[in-house]
Amino acid sequence: GASTTIGNYVLPPLLGGWAAWQASDQASAWQSKVQIGNTEKIARAVADFALDVGLIEGACHEATLQVTPWLQDTLVLVAAPTHPLARSTPATLDDLREAVWLLREPGSGTRETTDQALLPHLHAYRRSIELGSSEAMQQAAVHGLGIACLSRWVVQDKLAAGQLRCLATPVPAIQRQCHLIVPRHKQITPGLQAFIAFATAFATTPGNAALLQKH
Template sequence: PYPLNLTKSLRRLDDGQLRIAVTSAANAFAVDLIARFLQQHPQLQVILNIANRQEVLASLERNDIDMAIMGEPPQTLGLVAMPFHRNDLIVIAAASHPLRHELNIPLQRIAEEPFVLRELGSGTREAILRFFGERGLQLRQSLVMNSNEAIKQAVKVGMGLAVVARHSVIVKMESGYLCSLSVDGFPLRRAWHLVHRKGKQLAPAPREFKTFLIEHQYVQHTDGAEELL
């Protein structure tokens, strides 16, 4: 992992600090959220650490951070996970891929293609392998990489398919470098989760960030139901 400091000058001594970690798959998404949060609360200091899912969970268990943002919710009983934003996973391919114009491609056909996957410990990797495994399918792993940007580059040059968060590839798809394949069962409807230790007494800054997510990331319908954006 590597630290990234997003700091605004403190205007009052009691303004506080938010210590947060995010999984690398949520990097760009989380930085955008934090930037918008700081626009409303410029007096706060945010310490952001980016790592893979296992490392983020370890930080939570050591109580090194206040909270974390990740895709796959943890199964640990000592942690609380709050879904706050929709995270659709799609199958991407090079813009020139032979399957780019096919509709409703069967999963068995897709499983025959080489795939570029994240490293062990990645929540996205776990979700993908579980999804195909539950259907009796095993993916062909052509490459394993620990960077989403590297995965997108590998897919762009035709080294395989990948499953990624839709929001992370919109620009490259609009630019014509990548395409989204129409695959049975996709997109996988997932959510980004805010995670913290169960029973943890949140300080004012992390408590305000949690409130910010609750207030800004849900759509409230007239019937009282909530839908993830």
């Protein structure tokens, strides 16, 4: 299982490497099944033994799970180039408080990180639109509906194309830790152990940072 940002932007190159590794190992047969949802749903499914392993970008609140730090992610504040705050001078906190915010739903790792980073400065979102996926948030931002706080993995193509712009604000840089989760009391099969080892190596291999910038 993977939370939505990881599932859409990190899992494809990870599984591409995994499939290539399996082929080079001449495995006789193997199948993978992927479930993508928000962090809360993936953690719950792993805790319920419905999934063998989860890759999540939010904090894990399930006490029965073993949580291992995995990749690091950066979140950025973005808006369309035509947005009033997409200018060379930094936006003020008052500007941000008056803006329309594009937000993920509660239970999303992106929403939890956004709340933790922004609400100490903004106190509340006075005007907001809640959307069920990071891609929907990105498209809404491209069309000028408001400001989004999204993973750089999500927005890098739109930034490069000039469809979005990072905002200069007094809010400190937003970093988050992604995690790999498994049940504490699950018997780890050799196949699952091999995948966990591969995912761990993927996160610590320097060349994969560049690979993720292309997806």
